[in-house]
Amino acid sequence: MPLTDTWLKKNLDRERSAIHTEPDQDGLSVRVSQKGKLTFQMRFRYNDKQARLDLGTYPNMSLKEARIELQKMKAILEKGHDPRIHKKVELHKITEAITFEALFREWHAKYTIPNKKNADQYLRSFELYVFPKLGSIPAEQITLHMWLDLLEEQFKQSPSITDRILTNTKQCLDWGINRKLIEQNPIRHITGKRDLNIKKNKTVRVLQDDELSLIFKICDESRTSLRNVLFLKLCLFYGNRYSELRLARKSDFDFSKNTWTVPYENHKTGESKGDIVRPIIDEIKPWLQSAIDLSNSEYIFPHENGKEPMGRSGPIDTPYNFMQFARKNYKIEMDHWSMHDLRRTARTNFSAFTSRDVAELMVGHVMPGEQGTYDYYDYQKEMSKAYKKWWKKLSNLSS
Numbered sequence: 001m002p003l004t005d006t007w008l009k010k011n012l013d014r015e016r017s018a019i020h021t022e023p024d025q026d027g028l029s030v031r032v033s034q035k036g037k038l039t040f041q042m043r044f045r046y047n048d049k050q051a052r053l054d055l056g057t058y059p060n061m062s063l064k065e066a067r068i069e070l071q072k073m074k075a076i077l078e079k080g081h082d083p084r085i086h087k088k089v090e091l092h093k094i095t096e097a098i099t100f101e102a103l104f105r106e107w108h109a110k111y112t113i114p115n116k117k118n119a120d121q122y123l124r125s126f127e128l129y130v131f132p133k134l135g136s137i138p139a140e141q142i143t144l145h146m147w148l149d150l151l152e153e154q155f156k157q158s159p160s161i162t163d164r165i166l167t168n169t170k171q172c173l174d175w176g177i178n179r180k181l182i183e184q185n186p187i188r189h190i191t192g193k194r195d196l197n198i199k200k201n202k203t204v205r206v207l208q209d210d211e212l213s214l215i216f217k218i219c220d221e222s223r224t225s226l227r228n229v230l231f232l233k234l235c236l237f238y239g240n241r242y243s244e245l246r247l248a249r250k251s252d253f254d255f256s257k258n259t260w261t262v263p264y265e266n267h268k269t270g271e272s273k274g275d276i277v278r279p280i281i282d283e284i285k286p287w288l289q290s291a292i293d294l295s296n297s298e299y300i301f302p303h304e305n306g307k308e309p310m311g312r313s314g315p316i317d318t319p320y321n322f323m324q325f326a327r328k329n330y331k332i333e334m335d336h337w338s339m340h341d342l343r344r345t346a347r348t349n350f351s352a353f354t355s356r357d358v359a360e361l362m363v364g365h366v367m368p369g370e371q372g373t374y375d376y377y378d379y380q381k382e383m384s385k386a387y388k389k390w391w392k393k394l395s396n397l398s399s
Helices: 005-011 063-078 083-096 100-113 119-129 131-135 142-159 160-179 190-194 209-221 226-237 240-245 282-294 320-328 338-352 354-361 369-372 380-398
Strands: 019-025 028-032 036-047 051-059 257-262 276-279
Touching: 028 051, 028 063, 036 063, 036 083, 051 063, 051 083, 063 083, 083 354, 100 119, 100 131, 100 160, 119 131, 119 160, 131 142, 142 160, 142 190, 160 190, 209 226, 209 320, 209 380, 226 240, 226 320, 226 338, 226 380, 240 338, 276 380, 282 380, 320 338, 338 354, 338 380, 354 380
Parallel strands: none
Antiparallel strands: 019 028, 028 036, 036 051, 257 276
């Protein structure tokens, strides 16, 4: 006679003098221990030998679920596999499942660092926006809808970061599949343009004067380290590339000649265009001197835990922290901005203070066409005048 829920409830936790087995149908039975523990079992033959497989315990597994699991195991048996081995393999997959954070960090170490220029920036994005929500979950168990929920929520804050997360997640999961660490990539066919409405337009974010005033206020009132504040302020003042200051040595700053020299190997235009030389005006010297005094290395901005130059990630999360500070303390929602947007902001303002050619030299661009081939004038005086005007504006905004 088949098992019923009534029988199971009646015998659950009911002590008896001996172990009892109650049959159901199709090879399913329930084993009743002396203390009344009920365990669903599958009876079958494998290699002409009688065998049993524990399917689960009642009431954690219902009678209906036990019958469904039985049919699943019988299908495994019909394919010639031992259901006991299959069950152990499935259990191993669950207990040994790699979390998404562990998978991403392994991919980051073995693939992104050797192959991607901004590897540390990508990792930092995941540390800020993905790991806190999905990092501890086994990668195999993160569903398509879980990924879409995260991506759609992040899209409200920053479409560009959302696109970065989507692209790197897809690559990471495919990498994991190729190495047999996981078996599926639920977002493989998701695209930023079609599914998330991410439009890759050219970024034109330029911070307005009131935003710059707010940034200076946060520099003074937040707990951001002086090191990171100085880094941000210098990037805004000079409009330099992030890496140019990150890799700068103290010896690159000559206070007798009042010049900051960026060696060709430290900037984008490279050896063919030579070093970039920017003037040091008197007003900026206190910022530079403070940064030098804080450094215990040959580099003006060394890594926090050593004497090597600041890592690529550096204070990359400073803008995010500033936006959070403004939201929490001033109830101001700043539009998203990045360290690179400071460079664009500086360059835009330079146009108000000098000619196009000088403004281009100030941010480290090269003269166009034949002018770059024949014009070797250093334009230090012209750049100095423009930097003084820019300093005056920044001083007014920060007061």
